[in-house]
Structure formats: structure tokens, C-alpha cells
Amino acid sequence: MEQKNNKKTIRSWAFFDWANSAYNLVITTTIFPTYYTLITSDKDQNTIDYVTFLGHSFVNSSLYSYALAFAFLVIAILSPILSSIADSRGNKMVFMKTFTYVGAISCCGLYYFDVDTLQASMLLFIVAAIGYSGSLVFYNSYLPEIATVDRQDAVSAKGYAYGYIGSILLQILCFVFVFFPEVFGLSGKAHASRFSFLLVGLWWIIFAQIPFRKLPKGSPNFERPKNNIMTSGFKELSKVWQQVKQMAYLKRFLYSFFFYSMGVQTVMLVATIFGEKELLLSTEKLIAVILLLQLVAIPGAMLMSFLSRKFFGNVSVLIGVLVVWIGVCISAFYVRTELQFYFLAGVVGLIMGGIQSLSRSTYSKFLPQESPDHTAFFSFYDVTEKIAIVIGMFSFGYIEEFTGSMRNSVIALALFFVVGLVFLLMLRSIEPKSIKVNPQI
Template identity: 75%
Template sequence: MEPKNDKKVIRSWAFFDWANSAYNLVITSTIFPAYYTIITSDKDNNTIDYVTFMGKKFVNSALYNYALAFAFLVIALLSPILSSIADSRGNKKLFMQIFTYIGSLACCGLYFFEIENLQLSIVLFVLAAIGFWGSLVFYNAYLPEIATPDMQDSVSAKGYAYGYVGSIILQLICFVFVFFPSTFGLSGEGQASRLSFLMVGIWWALFAQIPFRKLPAGTADLQKARASWLTGGFKELRKVWAQLKHMPYLKRFLTAFFFYSMGVQTVMLVATIFGEKQLHLPTSKLIATILLLQIVAIPGAMLMSFLSRRYFGNVKVLIGVVIIWIGCCAGAYFVTTEMQFYYLAATVGLIMGGIQSLSRSTYSKFLPQESPDHTSFFSFYDVTEKVALVIGMFSFGYIEEFTGSMQNSLIALAAFFVIGLVFLLLLRKVEPKTENQTFAV
């Protein structure tokens, strides 16, 4: 096993965030959702926009939510199997590569997204999401292998910071094409948007070569190799669940994480469509707003890491952040003006990176540090997050379709955050007493 806290390895690991966060910003947060909403809209603000997919009629934004929910469901089902194979054969880097190339090629394919080939484009959109989230299963599993517990907060935050910087650089490049298409011989904003999808795929695959060259491949577990690769992953999840019964702190933290993740990721994934459909903001302003959100997320993630390390501990900071998220959901329900949306986006940006980074590092700290089963534990973590996302995205889309208002979906998100907050508050009752764990609470 290679020594931990190697600066070159950590830097290489963080560059994977740099590489794939371009997808998270351009495809899930800014240009793609805005482009999707525009080309599937009838341009009448007084009517509901419908699209037909696989012979069934959907509200356009609901189909977007359902597509993502399906992608997360696929990952939730696949990741235990893949993690089992990676653990037994010691090839987690190979699976990082496979999912990266699936995602990046799907993004390149979205260059051909026109309303006439909506069905194929939705399939590519789902594949891109599967590639992104599937690669993260193995990326996250590297954290306890490359950093000691006292360094995992800062290393996790470093990854998010690299991701924000890298994605912003590419977003600014895409910005130029979208706002000045004629300068580059493009037909308009539509072609410029599709060019952005192509650039994301190339950027993602290109910069991923840095971690692929430096990260260790892993060590094969011969005992696991003899088990069934199809059922082995689910057996590992059951094994992790059995271990969690004797780790009440981690079990309760995962419960809290499950509920507040329903809200966090859903808000991030629907923010642009919300601004487009509810406030009818132009694409340029939406992209600028989400870009601002990403910029303020960098100091936000660093601030949360600093506060948890120096003053309050992870859980108290997470409690404060979840309370702010509840306030954001409540505020979004009453948002009616452009400036209110900007203030809300800035607040979400400050807390967005912090809650993701601290969640990952808090979980990592409480794992058995010398265990060879980090991939299995992080598979459990990722399955928890993906199931939460399936529920969050599906409920958001279904409530909008059922009630006719996206704002009503925000009530469900606020409820998810409240439940997560309750379990975070209950963590103090099962606080671990061992000396090497007190730094995290």
C-alpha cells in the first residue's frame, strides 16, 4: 500500500474533479437545461410545455427530471456490482476510465441534439449522467486510501475547489461561443450551445488522463475474486449494513445524509430550469447566475472546511448548513423577481460545495481506516445518495406534473431537509467516544 498524504497523488486525484465538473456545470446546471427548455417550449408563457418520449406525453421539465432519476436508479443498481468487481480484481481505476469515456462520448454526441431527435438525445443525456455518477463511485473510494483522517476534510475540499475552478474556466470559454456565435462562424446560440456539449466531452476525457496516470490501480482481493461478481456487490452492501449496526454514529449520519441529499442535488439540478420556466429569465442571465453560484462555491467549500476543522466540527457545521438550505427552499417558493433569484443563487452557491465536501469527508473519517473494503463502503454511500436522488428528482417532477406548479415541488424538498436536520441533531446521542474519532464531531 502506497504512503498516504502524497501531494502529487492528491493533486492528481483532485484533477479528476477538474475534469468531470465541466459536465456538472455545463450539462446539468447551465447551458444544457436552458437549451433543453428552450427547444422543447412552445414560447407561450401562458401554456404548459409538453413533449413526447417513447410514445408518452410529458411536461418537458418533468421528462428532464424523470430522465435523471432513471440514470441515478441505474447507477444505484450497477454500483454494487461494479464495486464488487473492482474490489476483487483491484481495478477500480479501470472502471473510472470506462465510465469517464461513456460520459464524455455521450456529451460529444449531444452536439447533434435537435428537437427532431429528442429521443436519442435524452438517451445520450442519461448515458452522460451514468458516466459522471458512475465514475464518482470509484473516485470517492480513493479518498481514505490517499489521505489520513486528519487530512480528509482539506483533501475533499481541494477536490471540489479544483472542480469549481476547472468547470468555470470551460464555462467561460463556452460563454464566449454562446454570446458571440457569429464571431466564430456559428449559426446562433443553438449551435454554440451544442458546441459547448462537445467541448465538455473533450475536456472531460483529456484532463482525466492526469489522475489516470498517477492514481494506484488497487490490489486484487483473491478471496473476493472467488465469489460471484453479480451477487458479490450486494453481499458486500449487506456486509456493510451489518457493520453499520455496530457503528450507530455512522448509521445515523447516513440516514441524515440520505434525506438532505434528496434536496441538495435536486436543487442543483433543477435551478436553471426553475429560472427559465418560473421567472422566464433569458439564457445569458441564467448562465451568468449559475456561473456566479459556482464562483462563490469555492470560498464556501473552503470556509466550511475551516470552520469544521478549527471551531465547530463537521456535524455542527452541517447542521447550520442544512438550516440555511431549508431557508433557501422556503425563499424559493416566494421568489418572483430577478433580483430575488440572484440573491438566492448566491446563498445556495456558498453552501453547495461545503455540504458535499463535508458529507464525503465526514463519512470517510468514520470508516475503518485500514480496511481494504473502502470501495464497498463508498459504494454503500453512493447507493444511498443515488436512491435519494431518484426520490428527489422523481418527486420534484411528479409534483409539478400533478399540481401544475414547480413551486409546489419545493415544499417536498424543504421537508426532506427538515428530516435530515432531525437526524443530524440526533447524532449527538450516539457520539463516538474513541479518541481518534472526536475530531469529526
């Protein structure tokens, strides 16, 4: 295995974020949710927009939330099985590639999304989300293999920075197509939006070749599986949980991470639909806002890494960020104007990259650094996050359907952040000497 902190390896690893973050930005954050809302609503705030999917009627935005919740539930179930297979056969790169290609090809298929193909297209949307999330299980597990503890914050932040830069570049290209479709021979903004989905899939496949060629192909400790590979993954998760329970810092961090992930991921996934449904913002304005949000997120991730490394440590910075998230959710309930929405989006952009990057690197620091089971530990991390997203997205959609307002759903998200904050404060009360890693944590 290559020596840790190899610059070329780290750069190649970060390019996977460059490749797949285009999906996260275009498909789950900007153009797709905007396009979806546009073709499934009548733009009248006095009416409720319903769509029919698999024989059932749903509020259009609630169906969007349920679809993503289902996708994350599937990957939460699949990832332990796949991680077990990858660990036992030493070929996690194969699975990283498989999920990447499945997700990217599904994105390309969304080119045919319109009202008449709603059901098939939503299924592709779900499969694309599964492909994206599944690939991250194996991508994240490379972090402790390529970087030492003291470098993991910076390497994690570098991955997110590459992701933001790459996704912004493609977003700008899609932005040009959407605003000037006739120049490129496209029939209109709807056609340009669908063309953007095709570009995301191609971008994802092309740039993923960089990490595919450079990263280690898997664990060098190949062993033929001794147990049923369909159940051994869950046994591994149980084994990891038994270890976690003996590690006070890691256990309390995971409790906190579980609850605040319900809020973080849901806010990021529904922000565009919120702006369109509640404030009736145009496609152009929403794309511009999210693009600005991504630009702010780059220095945000770097700032959080710097503050953690030089001054406060990971946990203290995360506590401060959660306080800001709580304020964001409460403020969103009262947002009524474009300017207020823009300001709030800027704040979200500043903190969203930081909390994701620090969460990943903090978890990585708490792990036994020489353990060969990094994939199993990160599978546990990813399952925790995916279940949190399932609960967050389902809660958001259900509360909107039950109360008739997305604003009530946003307030519910604030409660998730509060619980996460409580666990972080409890974590802070434990003496740093109780763990055998960098005391700056």
C-alpha cells in the same frame, strides 16, 4: 502502495474533479437545461409545454427530472456489481476509466441534439449521467487511500475546489461561444450551445488522463472472486450495512445524508429550469447566475472545511448548513424577481460545495481507516446518494405534473431537509467518545 498525504497524488486525484465537473456545470446545471427548455417550450407561462418520449407525453421539465432519476437508478443498481468486480480483481481504475469515456463520448454526441433528435439525445443525456455518476463511485473510494483522517476534510475540499475552478474555466469558454457565435463561425446560440456539449466531452477525457496516470490502479490485495460477481456486490452492501448498524454515528449520519441529499442534488439539478420556466430568465442571465454561483462555491467549500476543523466540527457545521437549505427552499417558493433569484443563487452557491465536501469527508472519517474494503463502503455511500436523488428528482417532477407548479415541488424539498436535520440533531446527542476517530467530528 504509496504513502498517504502525497502531494502529487492528492493533486492528481483532485484533477478528476477538474475534469468531470465541467459535465456537472454545463450539462446538468447551465447550458444543457437552458437549451433543452428553449427548444421544448413556447415561452408562454399560460400554457403547459409537453414533449413526447418513447410514445408517452410528459411536461418538458418533468421529463428532464424523470430522465435524471432513471439514470441515477441505473447507477444505484450497477455500482454494487461494479464495485464487487473492481475489489475482487483489484482494478477499479479500469472501471473509473470506462465510465469516464462512456460519459464523455455521450456528451460529445449531444452536439446533434435538436427537436428532431429528441429521443436519441435524451437517451445520450441519460447515458452521460450514468457515466458521470459511475466514475464517482471509484473516484470517491480513493479518498481514504490517499489521505489520513486528519487531512480528509482538506483533501475533499481541494477536490471540490479543483472541480469548481476547472468547470468555471470551461464555462467561461462556452459562455464566449454562446454570446458571440458568429465570431467563431457558428450559426447561432443554439449551435454554440451544442458545440459546448462537444467541448465538455473533450475536456473531460483530456484532463482525466492526469489522475489516470498517477492514482493507484486498484487494491494491491488481488484475489480471484470466490462467489458470483453479479451478486457478491449486493452481498457486500448487506455486509457493509450490518457493520453500519453497529456504528451508531455512521448509521445516523447516513440516515441524515439520505434525506438531505434528496434536496441538495435536486435543487442543483433543477435550478436553471426553475429560473427559466418560473421567471422567464434569458439564457445569458441564467449562465451568468450559475457562473457566479460556482465562483461563490469555491470559498464556500473552503469556509465549511475551516469552520469544521478550527471551531465547530463536521456535524455542527452540517446542522447549520441544513438550516440555511431549509430557508432557501421556503424562500424559493416566494421568489418573483430576478434580484431575489440572484440573491438566492448566491446563498446556494455558498453552501452547496460545503455540504458536499463535508458529507464525503465526514463519511470517510467514520470508516475503519485500515479496512481494505473502502470501495465497498463508498459504493454503499454512493448507492445511498443515488437512491436519494432518484426519489428527489422523481418527486420534483411528479409534484409539478400533479399540481402544475414547480414551486410546490420546491416546498416538498424543504421537508427532506427537515428530516435530514432531525437525524443530524439525533447524531449530535451521541457522546463523541462512542467513536474511535477524531473527536472534533
